Amino acid sequence: RAATAAVLFLALVLATRREALLSLLGSRAARRTLMLFGVGLYLSQITYAISIEMTNAGTATVLQATCTVFVMLFTCLRARRLPRPTDFAGLVAALAAAALIATQGDWGVIVLPAAGLAWSIANALSETLYIMAPQRLYGRWDRVTIIGVGMVVSGVAAAIVWLAAAAASLSPAPGAASLVPELDAVGWLALIGGVGVLGTFAAFGLFLYGVSLVGSVRGSLLGVAEPVGAMVIAAVWLGTPFSAADWGGLVLMAAMIALVSLSGSREKR
Template sequence: MGSSELRETAPGEGVHAGEAFFRKRFWRGIVCTLVGAALWGFSGACAQFLLSNYAITPAFITSARMLGAGLLFLIVLWATQREKLFSMLRDKLTMGRLAVFGGVGLYLCQITYAIVIGYTNAGTATVLQCTGIAFVLLFTCVFLRRLPRVRETVGLVAAMGSTWIIATQGDVGTLALPLPGLVWGIANGLSVAFYIMFPKSLFAEWGSFAVTGLGMLVGGIAATAVWLSGILDGQAGALPVMDAAGWSVLAVIAVVGTFAAFALYLHGVSVIGSVKGSLLGAIEPVSATVFAALWLGTAFTGADWIGFALMIAMIFLVTGEKPSMPDDAAASKSDGEDHVGKMASES
């Protein structure tokens, strides 16, 4: 009798333990997502510091941060996922797609972002980068042949309104943001949309960490080739003259603002889901703004703050209403119970 009762209650206890584990893992995912997005904002402030205080070019910063981060990803993959790494390297189709993902998507995202910082500042560049979410929505509607929903339409209006306020400071006749900065900012948004949408099937097949790692390495090689050629700035392979502080900040951008930021953010998104991950990513422009203001003394006007608020509102509107449960969780109850049971057994 007693042993039978134990057998009947054990599964229920296992489910409760699994649910507790799930909640703990979910909150760890939230923390990783927030920290990763905040580190992206921090890297923007670091790049602004270098561009403002040293004779350093966006091409060199992008090359150093992407190649450095790519090599760190490669080391981790070699140590933890060696078989998967070799399988990916042997697959010509996968490597071709990774070349597009890293050499076009990730590289263009990084170089255009650095260029915008040079024309404006880290906070403004990060907000303009968020227009990528609006472009994702537009391209999705085109591909699926549907009109934007009401919430999505309001989000797009907020995004465009934010860009206009930041660029003109509310005065139609005055372009407060340099035209090249605005143009490169839009290009940056388009590159963000590309690198978000392009690798979905690669993530499904190989996992986000491995794909991002090899993509970052490929992008770093492409960035280094561009820097050595001098195509962008006419300074072919010229190393900047910097003191210890400058080189230290550059190292921080590569290790903390690129490798750690991508690793933490993507891990968090894998736990809490893509929609909530994008939602929590709204902390990036706030982080860049705060770091630029506190560390670099960047002054922001009331119009800037209105623009920042509109952009963050756009992200909330487009990505969802309630960040209370994983958006990618359980298309059905049974799936959710299976995942909980699996996680409980893995713990």
Template sequence: MAKTDAQLADGQAATAARRRMFLVGIACALAGAGLWGVSGACAQHLFSHYGITPMFATAVRSLVATLFFFGVLVARRRYMLELIWKSEPRVKLFFLVFGVALFIDQFAYSMTIAFTNAGTATVLQMLSTVFVMLFTCVMGRHLPKGNEFVGLICAFAATVLIATQGDLGTLVLPAAGLFWGLLNAVCVAIYVLTPRAAGLFDRFGSFAATSVGMLVTCVCSGIAYAIQLAMGAGAPEAVASMDAFGWLVLIGGLAFLGTFVSFGLYLRGVAFVG
């Protein structure tokens, strides 16, 4: 009997621990999503007041975030870098997909803001949950549950209202803004699903996996901005004319809070909650 009571106590303790982890995951995901919204407001301010390009913003935010991610990783979990480096080619391919999705997500979000505004871009990005749900339903070979189906209808209805302002015969939202917003949502779904499906979080932890993904993003955005500069479209004069407040918004708001802290919290929440 004593053994049964001990097993029951252990089971209750494990259930309580899982519940705590679930709640912590929700809190992390909400905080990360909120800070991503802050990054949208920062990007809109930079685009409208300083005239920098979305690609420059993406390159800077990914560079700064990568430096912070790897600074913490080297200081606390350096062994993870060796494990990732020695991992099989299949795992490295998943890291590449993860990082490219992060890159397109950041750039597409900035482009959506440039064509619309931060609020619209953030709402369109939330359609990523629809793509995640549809993917999991297809992979699980089942239809959406009742509450999931209601959420799906509401998400599409909200998108239609944003795009038409209630007049179904007119597209108020610029087509380019809608395109970049939907692309952003698809890429969010990819970078949320890829590390979990590939076991990157389970094997390396969310922080180490996000660090490597952000490094791939940094390389992609750096190459893309260099190409933009070579084509004469990088607006270097706008960068040169930025004042101290502009750099504070770019580095502190967009890069540190809106990228490093935001992605770190959000993907940690995804690792806990699913």
């Protein structure tokens, strides 16, 4: 997924924003920030996958949403101010909605072994890194170019780790999955098209562009709406019925979006 997104973003930037790319890469400070941004993107993807393996999808999703707490905390510390009441209320609503949808109201599904908790916290912190790191670049350079370079760095980081694992012969034991998945043509299409193009190039690209417009706090809060998207797609595409927990999470998420929008409109006045 990282390699697919990197290739697509590189092609997009080279075809449409070559001058902006040269300007961006000409700044030493920008290059350092872009490295942090790209590494954060890569770490967020790999730590989320590992946290799911160590716990389960519901637990990992709930703990991933805590990145909004870290984003708000670091933003307030940097600005030396308390959270805005509407942003804080939106944070509470977002976390409650994510938890309700991910657990379906059954808190017994939350599994928190020490290793799983550590990887989940690492996932939330890596998301905080890639959300906040490029914020100061957005007002000076082209947003799409910044996102594209970050994705390329992420793809290179993923390739380095993969090649290092292969060189060190860290292949799993016989019978387990290998470093290269054994997929048929449909499987590779789903992996590249579904996960790489739609799930990374399009989804990450749109999310990061939105964050560049609304800021790190509101962007991270709105990003927590991901479980709602999954819920709606499951209902429309797979025919999965809405549960009471889904409806409750949807209402809370709508409240969060309203609170974040209210905060943004007041700030512009």
